[in-house]
Amino acid sequence: MFTLAELAERVGGTVEGDGTVAIRGLAGLTEAGPGDITFLANPKYAAAAAGTRASAVIVGQDWKGTCPCAQVRVKNPDAAFSVVASLLGPRPVEPAPGVHPTAILHPTVTLGVNVRIGPYCVIEEGVVLGARTSLFAGCYVGSFTEVGEDCRFYPHVSVRERTQIGHRVIVHNGAVIGSDGFGYVREASGWVKIPQIGVVVIGNDVEIGANVTIDRARFGRTVIGNGVKIDNLVQIAHNVQIGDHTAMASQVGISGSSRVGRNVMLGGQAGLAGHISIGDGAIVGAQSGVTKDVEPGSFVSGYPAMPLPELKERVQAMEKRLSRLEEPGAARTGESAS
Amino acid sequence: MFTLAELAERVGGTVEGDGTVAIRGLAGLTEAGPGDITFLANPKYAAAAAGTRASAVIVGQDWKGTCPCAQVRVKNPDAAFSVVASLLGPRPVEPAPGVHPTAILHPTVTLGVNVRIGPYCVIEEGVVLGARTSLFAGCYVGSFTEVGEDCRFYPHVSVRERTQIGHRVIVHNGAVIGSDGFGYVREASGWVKIPQIGVVVIGNDVEIGANVTIDRARFGRTVIGNGVKIDNLVQIAHNVQIGDHTAMASQVGISGSSRVGRNVMLGGQAGLAGHISIGDGAIVGAQSGVTKDVEPGSFVSGYPAMPLPELKERVQAMEKRLSRLEEPGAARTGESAS
C-alpha cells in the first residue's frame, strides 16, 4: 500500500487532487475501482478516463481532459505505469532456486552463481549458463551453447547446439532457436539438403516471443542485435542479420540472408524476401510484402510493397485526363490542334 | 458393426436402398470400400459420390444426384457424420487414469475427481484442475492457474501463471497461453519492457489449436469468450477480447487491445490492427488486413481492407465514362454544350 503522493514521487510526477488517498492495486480504466490507480496513454480512451471508478489516473503532462478522481501528471504515462506495476503488481514468478533434481545436466556444463533450472530441463555437453540465468520447466539447451547472465527461458524453450546468447535475454514458451535453415539443391532425384552448419548469435537485452523460430546459418551466423524485440510466431531464416533495437510484431517472416538495420520497426505479418536490405530506422507496415531494398528512414507498406500505390497514381492521372476530355469544348481543342 | 438401418436411426435419417447392409467402418468418398459408410456434404464432390465403392452414403435431404449404393438422407450430413464417427471411429485416446508418477505437482495443487495427468507434466503452486480434466505428457501449468472440468490438454501445452480456463476447453499440442504481451517504452537507451501483469481468461467450450499463442494482458485481462474456436498458429495479443462463439482460421493475428464481437468469423492469415473493434457477426476474409472498426454483420476483405475494392469502383466508373466518350457523336454532345 502506498499513498498517491508516495507513488507520484516514485514516478517523478505531480499530484493533482488528494495525495493522501491510499492506493492498493492497479487496473485498466474501465476495470479499476476504489483503491486502484490506472493510467491513460492512448487519447482514444479519454472517455473511459472520464468515467473511471479508480482512485487516481496517471496522465500525460499535456492532457487536457478531466476525470472524477486524483491525477498524477508525468512525462510518459507508459513508463510511469511500469514503475507502478513493479510496486503494486504481482511478484514475478521464478523457478525455485538451484537445479531441480530431475534436470539432466551433462557433467561438462558450467553454471554461474544463482542459476535456476526447473524440472525436466535437458542441458547438453559443454553448455555455459551465466549467473542468475533462470530456465523454467522442460527447456532444452543444445551442446556448446553459451547463455549470458540474467537470462530467463520460459517453459519448453528449445535452443540447438552452438548458439550464443547474450545477457538479460528473455525467451518465451516454445520458441526455437538454431533450427536448420531451409536450404536444398535441386537434383534429378529431388531436393538434396544443404548442411546448415552455422550458428545463431543473439545480443544483449533481446526478447523473443512464444513459438518464434530462428534458424541457424547455413554457415557463418544468423545475428540478432542488442535490444531487439521479437513478438510471437515470428520466423527468422538462416543468415539473417537484425540490427540493434529493431522491433518486429507478431507473425513477421524474414527470408534468408536479408539484413534489417538498426531501429527498424516491422509491422505484424510483414514478409521480407531474401537477400534484401532494410535501412536503419525504416518502418515496414503490417502485412507488407517487401521484395526490394528499403532506404534508411523510409516507410513502406502494401503488397508488393510498391505496385498498388503506383496503380493508384495511374488511375488518378487517367481520371484527370478523362475529366479534361469530358469538359465542354474538349473535342474542339482537339480539332484546332489538327 | 451396425446395419445401415440402425445407423440411420441414430442420425435421424431415412434409408433409401437396402437397410440390412452391414456397416463396419467409415471413410471418404474415394477411399471407402464395401462395408464402409461415407458422406457427401460439399456438392463439389458429387462426381466422387457417383463413383464410390462404399456400401452407403449419407446425403442431404435435397440432394438430387445418384450413387451406386444405399443412401441415408439427413438434414445435416456434417452433423450425421459426427454421430457415425463416434459409433464407428477409433476410440479417442486418453492419458492413463490418475497422476503419472513422473508428473511433478506442487503440494498445494487441487485436483478434481478423475483428473488424468500424463508423464513429465509440471503443475506449479496453487493450481486447480477441475474434475475429469486430462493433461497429456509434458504439459506445464503455471502457478495459481485454474482449469475447469472436462478439459483436455494435448502434449507440450504451456500455460503461464494466474490463467483462468473454463470447462470443456481443448488445447492442442504446443499452444502457449499467458505469455507476456509485446509492450515497450522507447527510451534513449532502447526499448524498455513494460511489465505484463495481467492475465488470460478463457470461457467454456473453447478450442485452441496447435502452437497458438495467447498473450496475457498488460494489466487486466485478455478474454476469450465461450464457445470460441481458434485454429493453429493464431496469435492473440495482450488485452484482446474475443466474443462468444467467434471462430478464427489458422495464422490469424490480432493486435493488442482489439475487440472482436460475438459470432465473428476471421479467415485464415487475416490480421487485425490494434485498438479496433469488429462488430458482432462480422466476417473478415482470408488474408485481410483490417485497420479500422468493422460494423456488425458486415463482410470485409482485402488489404488494406478497403482500398482495393475502391480502386476497382474507380476503374469501373472510368470505363463507363470512356465508353461514353468513344460513342459516335460523343464529341458533338460536348460541342453543343459549349
Added chain:
Amino acid sequence: MFTLAELAERVGGTVEGDGTVAIRGLAGLTEAGPGDITFLANPKYAAAAAGTRASAVIVGQDWKGTCPCAQVRVKNPDAAFSVVASLLGPRPVEPAPGVHPTAILHPTVTLGVNVRIGPYCVIEEGVVLGARTSLFAGCYVGSFTEVGEDCRFYPHVSVRERTQIGHRVIVHNGAVIGSDGFGYVREASGWVKIPQIGVVVIGNDVEIGANVTIDRARFGRTVIGNGVKIDNLVQIAHNVQIGDHTAMASQVGISGSSRVGRNVMLGGQAGLAGHISIGDGAIVGAQSGVTKDVEPGSFVSGYPAMPLPELKERVQAMEKRLSRLEEPGAARTGESAS
C-alpha cells in the same frame, strides 16, 4: 585438413591457382580468413568475392569475375558446398546411443536396431520406430504411430496417434503432427466439434520445419508426399494432400482438403483456400492468396491471386483508349462515324 586439390577432387571441380594450399575450415565470403574455403553461388555477392580473405572460393563454371585467391570451378557451387561442409564442418549432433533411462516407452513399443531416444521422451502404446531413427529430448509419439528408418526428431516434437511416417524424415523442434483438424457444425447452441478421426501419412525424405502444424484428416488421410520440404511455422489443414517434391517456404497456410501437386513451390506466407487444386510444377508467389484452382506449370501471385493483375490490364487498356481519344482528330473520327 585437406589440400585444395583434394577438396576439388571430392567435389568434382577444377582448381585455378595453388592446389597445395591447406584448407581447414569453411565460412562466408566476408567472414572467411586464411585457411578457409568459401563459395559464390549468388552473383549478387560477386563484390564480396573480389574482397574475400579466404584461401579459396568455389565458383560456377561460367563465372567471369576475379577473386584474390585460388578458385575451384564446379557445375553447382551449392552442391559442392554441401560436400565440403560434410568434410570440414562440425560433426552433426546425435542423441546418445540407446534409450535414455528417463524415456518412457509403453511395453508394446517396437524399436529397430540402433534407435536412439533422448531423455524425457514419451512413446505410447503400439508405436514402431524404424532402425537408426533418433529422437532428441522431450519428444512425444502417440499410440500406434509408425516411424520409418533413419528419421530424426529434434527436441519437443509432438506426433499424435496413428500417424504414419516414412524413412529419412527430419522433424524440427516443436513441430506438431496429427493435431485435430478445424471442423465444426453450427448449431443453435454454437459450434459443435466434428470428430477428427483420420490420420496423417508422411512419405520418405520429408523435412518438416520448427513449430509447423499438420492436422490429421477428418477421416481418411492428410498426405505429405515423398521428398516434400516444409519450412518453419507452416500450417497444413485436415485432408490436404501434398504431391512429391513440393517445397513450401515459412508461414504458408493450406486450408482443408486442398490438393497441391508434385514439384510445386509455395512462397513464404502464401495462403491457399480450401478445396482447391494446385497443378504439378506450379509456382505460387510469396504472400499470395490463392482462391481458385491453379493450372499445372503456371505462376500465380498477388492477393487475391488474380484480381490485381486483371485490374492492371484494365488500367492499361483504358490508358490506350484515352490516348487515342486525346490524339488530334480523335473527335473528328467520332463525328464522321455518326
